[in-house]
Amino acid sequence: MPYFDAASAAPLHPVARQALLAALDEGWADPARLYREGRRARMLLDAAREAAAEAVGCRPDELVFTPSGTRAVHAGISGALAGRRRVGDRLVVSAVEHSSVLHAGEAHTAAGGTVTEVPVGRSGAVDPEVFAAALDSRTALACLQSANHEVGTEQPVAEVAEACRAAGVPLLVDAAQSLGWGPVPEGWSLLAASAHKWGGPAGVGLLAVRKGVRFAPQGPADERESGRAPGFENLPAIVAAAASLRAVRAEAAAEAERLRGLVDRIRVRVPELVPDVEVVGDPVRRLPHLVTFSCLYVDGETLLHELDREGFSVSSGSSCTSSTLTPSHVLRAMGVLSEGNVRVSLPAGTTGQDVDRFLELLPGLVGSVRDRFGAPEPAAAPGGSEALVVDSLGKRCPIPVIELAKVIGRVPVGGTVTVLSDDEAARLDIPAWCEMRGQEYVGEEPSPKGGTAYLVRRVS
């Protein structure tokens, strides 16, 4: 039963399991106590911190363990912003950061601060020059992920770090997706990560803050973890997390090479096997194990369900799989199709057979979902009126795009189709469909019947 969602969570690494079991026996006591059980716990904690710091590339006293990657990000951002309050209240982040970063930004805005989102290109990467231009003398902190969690694109961290250095702005790197594969390029000021992404247990994140970076922990004081992560240390899990990080790093180069080959197979074969697919994310500067594609005229939730029935666990950034019924902010920022979105992230040890079986099944599953929605046949005889209006109000993704595709052939080249829709996914997917199909997206305006009117001109 192949599990293809390693970017969400990975099963516990055997080394982590072993370390966890040992530390449950040896490391349950309070490391702040002076008696032997406490001293033993302290030694385990110190050793785990040293191992993690070595993998991160920092000093042990620069690194604390937090209860999760999310908490590491929250503590890192709030502490760095407070530490540089006198400099200014501007936070600069990329538009495709993890929700923990964006939520910390919303909290900053609610408290009266300013957040600037740096846009990304269609590959999902920021342009270092655009990022640099967003930095100014009132910028307290900049945040950039090492690699994107939804599309796998690596960010130009070294170049952005250099720009931050030149501007005198500390850079927080969310390394959650990449730390298991290798260290983050030099130049960061703060770094956050999450153990269950690298085969460690849940309940452990890490936050590194370089010496010299102004940092004022927020929230109630606490003596543990240098005052940066309140509460009793989750010691057995910390020990397991550090052991796992060391173990996956030892295997990282070979496994990355192998998984990169499997992902390349998916990148190449999916568009060959399935018509009307867009593979998104940078094809070269990317995580080794992650690939994302979107299928026109497909409902993401239904496709996930079909894949799950066949034993494949994947995730999706389609609006129908989100509780808010909006497409992933990452796909939106990239301006790529969100309907029928599938993220495949391979855990270590995934076999070529698993990938081949996935490629074998996918075309049939996509086809059956499309049949169910009545997706258009490719090409239809032209002719008919110059301007058509399609009323898709009240209909959800992928219906508005399907209806657009069905009628575009009925207007002559130069004619227009107006799609009325109140589905949030349409705002992203209609322009993305035009891009894929070589049609012209003219723009949107409020529809007199409610919702939005999207205007498309047939050019081919």
Next chain:
Amino acid sequence: MPYFDAASAAPLHPVARQALLAALDEGWADPARLYREGRRARMLLDAAREAAAEAVGCRPDELVFTPSGTRAVHAGISGALAGRRRVGDRLVVSAVEHSSVLHAGEAHTAAGGTVTEVPVGRSGAVDPEVFAAALDSRTALACLQSANHEVGTEQPVAEVAEACRAAGVPLLVDAAQSLGWGPVPEGWSLLAASAHKWGGPAGVGLLAVRKGVRFAPQGPADERESGRAPGFENLPAIVAAAASLRAVRAEAAAEAERLRGLVDRIRVRVPELVPDVEVVGDPVRRLPHLVTFSCLYVDGETLLHELDREGFSVSSGSSCTSSTLTPSHVLRAMGVLSEGNVRVSLPAGTTGQDVDRFLELLPGLVGSVRDRFGAPEPAAAPGGSEALVVDSLGKRCPIPVIELAKVIGRVPVGGTVTVLSDDEAARLDIPAWCEMRGQEYVGEEPSPKGGTAYLVRRVS
């Protein structure tokens, strides 16, 4: 090697270990995902929540899991204060709450709020009428522990809850020390606890918020745990925590009875075996497994070290064992002796033999520490001048009290001894010594030589 510090942390309960191992295999995936591994994780999370809610005595949707008891307290206090911001900004807490509560109070004060500490009597308990009198129409929240973590005294939670209800003020109960022994009396609005105190793993706390209590989670938003505990759920540990709570509750009545007998043995025998000892905390309304006593003329850290060498792990509220060199705020609020303080908290399964060996060793260890410090012999011939001054400036606990005890016999009844000291422990321990010795503590004033002058009148 008897471990007598269960109030800090307890070894993992065998049931917790078993549940943890099973959940590492079955519950590593993201419970928010729709595929089978995610659904399985969601089922485990739901089942753990139901089990914990049953033990707490609340509805499952009133309870969230947090990364620690400290985080549960922090989130509970900040959320409740924010939820009732329009009512007022007053927080009422007992003076002997856990540091996590007091630190949350300090954060509230730093943000412009007001904190009122309700004093306790010499037993460590608040007087419900005094607590009630502290509540007013601008009180947003009251906090009271179920039982004290340092001296074991149970608080009158039911009476205080009734007073809070009458005043329309929500009551947060920190049940960290007692939840394994049984549910908290009815009437609370919020409840916080910590799994590693009941044989569960580290990394899990719980926060229950009754329906109808106004609550506004603070900090960055997050979709997990009803928005009250951000970050990926520490699921295997949560499963283990719930299993352990159920298991210890099944054994609680019998084990409480047994440990209560062992603690009674310590409460009775220590003052018989060791001269100049004060056993503190309520002798009846108390936790079953915890007893605290203080030994005059003894340095707490040295005594802990001697006990550790003999294989006994205990903790202490003496100033010398604290990083700030101040005595425990609990002992201070109770006005009891802090020097030579020893807290014994027995884990489940402690044997009578362990306790007997402790009682056998203790007198010799206390005696040898006293010899090292040159503690006074009991009684000395009276006579000499009417007023003596002892300069203990620059000397740490227990020296100032030892020097006072050495010279009190040299002034006649009615005469005075003035002790000059700049040790923070003296402020608590000199009055406590007077109380124990039946001498009159007159008061303190700034000393012209620096530090404080403590005036004692000999009356017996």
